[in-house]
Amino acid sequence: MAEQPEPSSNGSKLLRTLGVESTMRIDPWWGLVVLVIILIVVLCVVSADPFWNMLRFVSDGILITVIITVSSFVLVLVLGLFGGLGRLSQNRFIYALATVYVEIVRGIPLLVQLIWWYYAFPAVIKEVGNSLGIQVLADYQANPIAMAIVGMTVCYGAYMSEIYRAGIQSIPRGQMEAARSLGMTRFQAMRHIILPQAIRVVLPPVGNEFIALLKDSSLVSVVAVTDLTRRGREYMSTHFNPIETWTMVALVYLVMTLLSARGVAWIEKRSKFER
Amino acid sequence: MNSGEPIIQIKDVHKHFGRVHALRGVSLDVRKGEVVVIIGPSGSGKSTLLRCINRLEEYDAGNIVVDGISLDNAKNINIVRQEIGMVFQSFNLFAHLTVLKNLVLTQRVVRKRSNEESERIALELLNKVGIPDKAEAFPIQLSGGQQQRVAIARALAMNPKIMLFDEPTSALDPEMIKEVLDVMLDLAKEGMTMVVVSHEMGFARAAADRMILVDEGQIVEEAVPDKFFASTNERTKLFLSKVLHM
Numbered sequence: 001m002a003e004q005p006e007p008s009s010n011g012s013k014l015l016r017t018l019g020v021e022s023t024m025r026i027d028p029w030w031g032l033v034v035l036v037i038i039l040i041v042v043l044c045v046v047s048a049d050p051f052w053n054m055l056r057f058v059s060d061g062i063l064i065t066v067i068i069t070v071s072s073f074v075l076v077l078v079l080g081l082f083g084g085l086g087r088l089s090q091n092r093f094i095y096a097l098a099t100v101y102v103e104i105v106r107g108i109p110l111l112v113q114l115i116w117w118y119y120a121f122p123a124v125i126k127e128v129g130n131s132l133g134i135q136v137l138a139d140y141q142a143n144p145i146a147m148a149i150v151g152m153t154v155c156y157g158a159y160m161s162e163i164y165r166a167g168i169q170s171i172p173r174g175q176m177e178a179a180r181s182l183g184m185t186r187f188q189a190m191r192h193i194i195l196p197q198a199i200r201v202v203l204p205p206v207g208n209e210f211i212a213l214l215k216d217s218s219l220v221s222v223v224a225v226t227d228l229t230r231r232g233r234e235y236m237s238t239h240f241n242p243i244e245t246w247t248m249v250a251l252v253y254l255v256m257t258l259l260s261a262r263g264v265a266w267i268e269k270r271s272k273f274e275r
Numbered sequence: 276m277n278s279g280e281p282i283i284q285i286k287d288v289h290k291h292f293g294r295v296h297a298l299r300g301v302s303l304d305v306r307k308g309e310v311v312v313i314i315g316p317s318g319s320g321k322s323t324l325l326r327c328i329n330r331l332e333e334y335d336a337g338n339i340v341v342d343g344i345s346l347d348n349a350k351n352i353n354i355v356r357q358e359i360g361m362v363f364q365s366f367n368l369f370a371h372l373t374v375l376k377n378l379v380l381t382q383r384v385v386r387k388r389s390n391e392e393s394e395r396i397a398l399e400l401l402n403k404v405g406i407p408d409k410a411e412a413f414p415i416q417l418s419g420g421q422q423q424r425v426a427i428a429r430a431l432a433m434n435p436k437i438m439l440f441d442e443p444t445s446a447l448d449p450e451m452i453k454e455v456l457d458v459m460l461d462l463a464k465e466g467m468t469m470v471v472v473s474h475e476m477g478f479a480r481a482a483a484d485r486m487i488l489v490d491e492g493q494i495v496e497e498a499v500p501d502k503f504f505a506s507t508n509e510r511t512k513l514f515l516s517k518v519l520h521m
């Protein structure tokens with residue numbers, strides 16, 4: 001009578017009526033992922049030209065997008081931790097440094113930051129090299145992918161700092177006090193007591209940052225990085241089929257973001273049970 | 276009956292929070308093995324006094340010496356804190372760790388004990404506070420009384436010389452107060468040095484060597500329990516009449 005409907009009640013109801021007791025829970029969102037993948041496959045099969053050709057053409061761009069996203073994100077996790085701890089530091093200098101960093105970065109559009117790192121930063125290095133007579137610096141050539149990763153990391157690191165800061169602050173003060181009263185240093189208390197609890201709190205927003213970073217990585221196409229978006233543009237400019245090209249590019253991004261969202265949900269769920 | 280030398284020496288300590296003058300020249304000596312019970316109205320500075328003893332709060336003036344180490348120039352406050360266990364009103368168990376790990380972690384990190392030794396000590400102490408069967412539970416799965424007993428065990432695992440209790444039973448349902456007080460009584464009998472902020476007058480009568488009334492940041496009266504309960508001081512009488520009718 002007061003039966004609680006389960007999230008995936010259709011499947012389990014069917015199994016139950018068949019006399020099968022199901023312990024497997026199918027997340028209905030997976031359906032959407034599968035649907036988009038099927039759509040891509042159907043398009044490629046039904047009309048290999050241009051869809052399949054196009055997909056093959058941009059596949060190296062997909063790899064670049066993944067590389068930039070993943071490596072930036074790993075660096076963002078580290079930079080954000082330092083930024084977040086800096087924003088909570090009792091040392092005024094460190095606090096000021098972290099705050100200035102966060103405020104400056106958050107006040108500038110990501111696209112402008114990426115352009116700055118690719119065009120302005122190498123020029124600055126060259127100037128310095130020239131004026132100091134250091135040949136290595138004067139000959140400095142910017143690597144587009146490296147600069148894109150730097151740009152994405154610096155920008156997202158600022159937002160991540162604030163997420164970490166909020167997460168750490170959400171842990172009751174008593175936890176730190178208990179740890180300190182037992183003789184732990186501030187560092188030990190952070191590492192063993194506060195951060196493990198804060199990580200659980202920040203998991204959902206951190207997951208969102210990953211997906212946002214993945215989408216924003218398309219901006220690096222402007223600074224000479226041959227990512228998915230740029231390869232899409234290259235394909236279109238030779239084949240003149242904007243509808244097919246940009247539909248396919250959009251679908252590929254969609255698959256990646258949907259998959260990421262499932263991954264994030266999975267990690268969140270696991271971290272709830274496993275303590 | 277306690278003739279030991281003072282293990283805590285508090286001399287004319289002042290503490291301000293902005294414009295609030297929370298401690299106004301408090302002096303107090305606690306001898307080894309002594310049980311001191313502190314009472315006083317809310318906001319009178321009891322917690323602040325207790326928290327100054329392990330420097331969770333830093334005092335502005337005066338001096339505190341714990342076990343021969345002056346907190347003024349304690350280079351490593353963590354060394355002093357290892358000797359002082361503190362039990363809070365809100366238990367403050369580490370929420371992400373099981374009961375056992377709550378007791379083991381600090382031993383390993385601070386005392387550098389092996390995992391086996393830490394676990395053995397932890398289980399002994401859980402037995403002592405009467406909850407040997409909850410080692411694998413998480414704090415949230417325990418009642419308040421059980422949590423507070425775990426918190427006491429966690430503090431004891433560090434082999435402190437002094438235990439500070441800040442209203443350890445005031446967040447508990449009435450039926451759980453006794454189980455915590457019993458553990459504290461045992462500790463007192465074993466000769467632990469204890470400074471206890473509590474309005475449990477039954478405990479004070481049974482365990483206290485000395486009672487102290489704090490009001491507006493100052494010690495108003497200080498006496499052995501018999502004399503304290505028979506006090507002629509107006510403020511003591513007024514406050515006792517309130518807590519005895521709770």
Ligand SMILES: Nc1ncnc2c1ncn2[C@@H]1O[C@H](COP(=O)(O)OP(=O)(O)O)[C@@H](O)[C@H]1O
Pocket residue numbers: 292295297315316317318319320321322323324
């Ligand atoms: N961290 C703090 N910041 C500002 N004021 C505080 C702080 N802690 C305590 N106080 C103030 O100091 C006074 C004494 O507080 P406390 O020692 O907690 O009293 P008690 O424990 O006797 O209730 C109160 O007026 C309280 O508001």
Ligand SMILES: [Mg+2]
Pocket residue numbers: 321322323441442
């Ligand atoms: Mg208090």
